[in-house]
Amino acid sequence: MGSIQLKGVRKDFGTVAVIKGVDLDIKDGEFVVFVGPSGCGKSTLLRLIAGLEDATGGQVLIDGKDVTEVGPSERGLAMVFQSYALYPHMSVRKNIAFPLMMAKTPKDQIDAKVAKAAATLNLGDYLDRRPGQLSGGQRQRVAIGRAIVRDPTAFLFDEPLSNLDAALRVQMRVEIGELHGQLKKTMIYVTHDQVEAMTMADKIVVLDKGAVAQVGSPLTLYNKPDNLFVARFIGSPTMNVLSGAAAAKRGAASIGVRPEHVDVSTTAGEWKAKVRLAEHLGSDTFVHADVEGAGQMTVRREGEAALHAGDTIYLTPQEPRVHRFDAAGLRVA
Amino acid sequence: MATRQGQALGRLAVAPAVAALAAWSIVPLALAIYYAFLHYQLDNPDNTFFAGWSNFYYFVTDPFFAKDLFNTVALVLLVLAITIAGGVLLAILLDRPMWGQGIVRVMVISPFFIMPTVSALVWKNLMMHPVYGFFAHVWRAFGLTPVDWFASIPLLSVGIIVGWQWLPFATLILLTALQSLDLEQKDAAQMDGAGTVDFFRHITLPHLMRPITVVILIETIFLLNVFAEIKVTSVGGLAGNLTYLVFSQLNDANDVGEAAAGGLIAVVLANLVSAFLVRIVGRNLEA
Amino acid sequence: MARRESLAKKSAWTLVAWAIGFVMFFPIFWTGIAAFKSEADAYSLPRTWLTSPWTLENFAIVQARSNYLQYVFNTTVIAVLSTLLGLAFAIPAAWGMAFQPETKPSVNLSGKAWALILLFFFAVTAAIALSVGWRMTDNPLLGLALILLFGLPIAAWVWTRRTGDKLLWMLSTKMMPPAGALIPIYLIFNRNGLVFRQWGGVDLGDWNLIDTFAGMVPLMMLLNLPIVIWMLYTYFKEIPFEILEAARMDGAGLWQELSKVLAPMAVPGIASTLLLNVILSWNEAFWTLNLTNKNAAPLSFFISEYSSPEGQFWAKLSAASLMAIAPIMVLGWFSQRQLVRGLTFGAVK
Numbered sequence: 016m017g018s019i020q021l022k023g024v025r026k027d028f029g030t031v032a033v034i035k036g037v038d039l040d041i042k043d044g045e046f047v048v049f050v051g052p053s054g055c056g057k058s059t060l061l062r063l064i065a066g067l068e069d070a071t072g073g074q075v076l077i078d079g080k081d082v083t084e085v086g087p088s089e090r091g092l093a094m095v096f097q098s099y100a101l102y103p104h105m106s107v108r109k110n111i112a113f114p115l116m117m118a119k120t121p122k123d124q125i126d127a128k129v130a131k132a133a134a135t136l137n138l139g140d141y142l143d144r145r146p147g148q149l150s151g152g153q154r155q156r157v158a159i160g161r162a163i164v165r166d167p168t169a170f171l172f173d174e175p176l177s178n179l180d181a182a183l184r185v186q187m188r189v190e191i192g193e194l195h196g197q198l199k200k201t202m203i204y205v206t207h208d209q210v211e212a213m214t215m216a217d218k219i220v221v222l223d224k225g226a227v228a229q230v231g232s233p234l235t236l237y238n239k240p241d242n243l244f245v246a247r248f249i250g251s252p253t254m255n256v257l258s259g260a261a262a263a264k265r266g267a268a269s270i271g272v273r274p275e276h277v278d279v280s281t282t283a284g285e286w287k288a289k290v291r292l293a294e295h296l297g298s299d300t301f302v303h304a305d306v307e308g309a310g311q312m313t314v315r316r317e318g319e320a321a322l323h324a325g326d327t328i329y330l331t332p333q334e335p336r337v338h339r340f341d342a343a344g345l346r347v348a
Numbered sequence: 349m350a351t352r353q354g355q356a357l358g359r360l361a362v363a364p365a366v367a368a369l370a371a372w373s374i375v376p377l378a379l380a381i382y383y384a385f386l387h388y389q390l391d392n393p394d395n396t397f398f399a400g401w402s403n404f405y406y407f408v409t410d411p412f413f414a415k416d417l418f419n420t421v422a423l424v425l426l427v428l429a430i431t432i433a434g435g436v437l438l439a440i441l442l443d444r445p446m447w448g449q450g451i452v453r454v455m456v457i458s459p460f461f462i463m464p465t466v467s468a469l470v471w472k473n474l475m476m477h478p479v480y481g482f483f484a485h486v487w488r489a490f491g492l493t494p495v496d497w498f499a500s501i502p503l504l505s506v507g508i509i510v511g512w513q514w515l516p517f518a519t520l521i522l523l524t525a526l527q528s529l530d531l532e533q534k535d536a537a538q539m540d541g542a543g544t545v546d547f548f549r550h551i552t553l554p555h556l557m558r559p560i561t562v563v564i565l566i567e568t569i570f571l572l573n574v575f576a577e578i579k580v581t582s583v584g585g586l587a588g589n590l591t592y593l594v595f596s597q598l599n600d601a602n603d604v605g606e607a608a609a610g611g612l613i614a615v616v617l618a619n620l621v622s623a624f625l626v627r628i629v630g631r632n633l634e635a
Numbered sequence: 636m637a638r639r640e641s642l643a644k645k646s647a648w649t650l651v652a653w654a655i656g657f658v659m660f661f662p663i664f665w666t667g668i669a670a671f672k673s674e675a676d677a678y679s680l681p682r683t684w685l686t687s688p689w690t691l692e693n694f695a696i697v698q699a700r701s702n703y704l705q706y707v708f709n710t711t712v713i714a715v716l717s718t719l720l721g722l723a724f725a726i727p728a729a730w731g732m733a734f735q736p737e738t739k740p741s742v743n744l745s746g747k748a749w750a751l752i753l754l755f756f757f758a759v760t761a762a763i764a765l766s767v768g769w770r771m772t773d774n775p776l777l778g779l780a781l782i783l784l785f786g787l788p789i790a791a792w793v794w795t796r797r798t799g800d801k802l803l804w805m806l807s808t809k810m811m812p813p814a815g816a817l818i819p820i821y822l823i824f825n826r827n828g829l830v831f832r833q834w835g836g837v838d839l840g841d842w843n844l845i846d847t848f849a850g851m852v853p854l855m856m857l858l859n860l861p862i863v864i865w866m867l868y869t870y871f872k873e874i875p876f877e878i879l880e881a882a883r884m885d886g887a888g889l890w891q892e893l894s895k896v897l898a899p900m901a902v903p904g905i906a907s908t909l910l911l912n913v914i915l916s917w918n919e920a921f922w923t924l925n926l927t928n929k930n931a932a933p934l935s936f937f938i939s940e941y942s943s944p945e946g947q948f949w950a951k952l953s954a955a956s957l958m959a960i961a962p963i964m965v966l967g968w969f970s971q972r973q974l975v976r977g978l979t980f981g982a983v984k
């Protein structure tokens with residue numbers, strides 16, 4: 016079992032409210048990602064669940080039990096830290112075995128569990144090394160190994176991939192996803208990277224300035240962002256947001272249209288624009304264009320498009336894909 | 349960051365040290381103020397009464413006071429001059445590639461680990477004795493009249509001893525700082541065509557400014573309180589400092605009140621200096 | 636060509652450096668030579684140091700005449716006990732300040748308000764003291780009460796500061812010149828400070844801490860405590876807090892977190908701190924000269940006895956000095972880096 020509920024959780028540092036009352040329902044076995052820009056409180060929220068910070072108000076429930084006043088060592092959760100936080104004076108074997116030793120597990124069981132975790136994570140050859148002798152990816156695996164051996168109620172990941180290089184990050188992303196598939200345990204994962212959020216999550220929680228901006232599946236957030244903040248945060252390149260005549264015509268204070276939902280023509284269309292820069296990636300072409308009377312827009316074309324700086328083009332949004340927002344930035348249905 | 353329970357535990361853990369140091373700094377201060385206004389002589393304790401400011405008056409008008417105040421400052425400045433100038437040179441020298449660097453380093457820093465009474469007596473006798481000392485032999489070898497160090501130039505003599513003890517400290521700190529000088533900076537400066545002198549003036553010296561300040565301030569704390577070297581070489585009458593004067597008020601004159609008043613004056617002097625120190629070290633702490 | 640030039644350069648630097656190194660080391664070297672000469676030869680050392688006979692008699696005589704080993708014992712007891720006592724205070728303090736720092740003052744009063752409070756308490760203290768004729772000799776309880784009245788607001792101010800200010804305040808206690816504390820400590824050590832001999836009918840005339848370990852060990856501990864705390868603090872600061880949090884997540888209780896995770900990582904820092912503190916207290920020579928003379932007198936006092944004109948035996952002075960400095964010098968060689976860090980309060984590493 017591993018369901019987690021937050022009820023009106025608040026956290027103040029002095030007079031500054033870092034978490035402004037968060038309600039959240041995480042079901043057993045879900046992979047939930049907290050995402051948001053730096054300073055939005057996502058790490059603090061994770062630490063509140065872990066018990067490493069205590070809440071100023073509200074309740075944290077694990078499997079229906081109120082654990083708000085329970086210390087981190089008794090919540091039965093496992094955490095993978097950004098810096099991995101491996102014990103530098105212990106071998107890999109001891110690092111992984113440490114939670115089991117704390118739980119006073121019999122020695123033969125510890126050995127068996129460590130061996131199993133090491134096999135799962137391809138760490139068999141490194142068990143007698145110190146963390147200092149391992150590469151970043153290997154350290155990451157040890158940290159995960161340390162988390163899985165104790166069979167926790169839920170796993171907490173605090174930006175675990177941010178210290179790895181790009182290639183390794185993709186690989187570890189896949190591995191963590193597979194791990195979730197195997198273990199079928201609740202996982203809460205904090206990241207500032209929306210690609211990680213989109214690819215890994217069953218459910219994404221977007222946080223903005225200490226409050227939940229939207230909760231939903233990756234595609235819900237992509238297709239139906241509740242507000243401008245989510246609309247801009249999810250999706251790459253960023254959604255184009257236009258106000259003025261184009262918005263007024265559609266009965267909104269501002270409209271958003273994703274770069275991949277704009278049709279490009281060299282002859283006619285809604286907006287006349289001039290290409291400033293075309294980025295040819297092979298699989299895609301990103302066109303940055305100056306739209307007359309509406310500012311800058313980014314357009315994504317699949318494959319290679321024969322567009323170059325200085326070309327005049329016409330842009331037309333795909334009407335069903337236009338998102339409308341009111342003056343407060345909330346979605347207009 | 350962290351929990352209320354952790355915070356409480358942290359405060360609890362800090363409490364004994366704060367209490368000990370608070371007692372250590374407050375009780376003597378309170379008592380010193382008490383004594384400083386008390387007419388109280390160890391050999392006549394029954395005739396003890398409130399003395400007003402007279403202890404301060406007598407201490408300040410003591411013929412030794414002006415001289416010893418001057419000596420206190422002069423000794424600090426003299427030793428600082430020796431250790432900073434010597435320290436920069438030695439640090440740069442030790443930073444060069446050479447054979448047996450470790451041994452040279454050990455030889456240079458050794459004086460710092462010599463207890464003050466030992467270095468004072470070794471210098472006074474083996475080195476500076478006017479007849480049998482090493483310097484006397486050297487002087488005579490060159491046909492010169494040996495110097496009677498402690499009789500003719502007592503302050504300088506004490507300064508040399510104390511300077512010898514503290515030169516390693518300055519060297520060690522400046523060397524540590526020098527070794528943290530970015531190697532790429534050296535390469536870049538060479539690419540830019542900087543010569544040795546330019547490099548020293550524009551790169552090395554500015555880089556050493558912070559550690560030099562640290563050295564000055566820390567040495568000053570200790571140098572204001574030089575005592576053993578003066579007492580053991582018996583130059584208290586000729587080149588005593590404030591610390592020594594307070595000691596002799598207690599030891600020779602048995603006058604608690606006046607000694608306490610002198611001690612408070614030393615406290616004020618040290619506080620003026622340390623106000624600067626706290627500020628600068630504090631700035632480094634935040635960085 | 637270039638290589639040969641740099642070889643020549645290196646040789647030149649080596650020569651200069653060795654020469655200067657030897658000059659710095661010379662007084663120690665010379666002491667070492669004199670220690671192995673007869674008294675008569677020690678006075679003509681510069682001419683005869685290679686030719687005159689070598690002898691070990693000085694060491695035997697120093698021990699026989701003055702019970703040298705007793706002083707070694709005293710020095711060691713003071714240095715080691717004060718260091719251990721200091722660590723008992725400093726380790727929790729450094730832990731608390733490094734891992735549970737207070738970023739804000741716990742009581743929010745302006746500097747002006749504090750100054751007024753302190754001034755008020757000082758004035759009240761002084762007024763009461765003056766009203767009884769400034770004499771606490773007859774009334775020890777009143778004296779203690781006045782010290783409390785004077786000290787409590789200061790202690791309260793310190794206690795409510797944030798961690799960074801607490802550290803700076805600790806440092807500032809190190810700047811208290813010994814001359815200022817000499818008189819009070821001297822009187823506390825031999826006559827209760829307030830100069831009373833009776834307290835509620837109990838005769839305290841025999842109260843004495845002068846020349847005792849009971850006096851010297853705590854005193855030495857307090858002298859070095861700020862340095863010890865600072866040094867440990869800078870070491871603890873380098874241990875990532877996340878590792879301790881990881882231990883918590885792994886189910887470790889406080890004691891296990893401290894003993895299984897923090898302690899093994901802190902051992903090198905604690906060892907360096909211990910080493911530096913032993914060196915500092917071994918060489919301390921203000922309080923030892925003023926407050927000891929026999930029973931708890933350490934080596935620095937013992938050597939100072941050679942300053943009297945009748946004590947002028949160079950060879951024996953050298954032998955005694957050599958024995959007094961050798962162990963600590965060797966320790967010092969091994970702790971150069973820690974020394975820099977400890978004595979600069981972490982400002983230079």
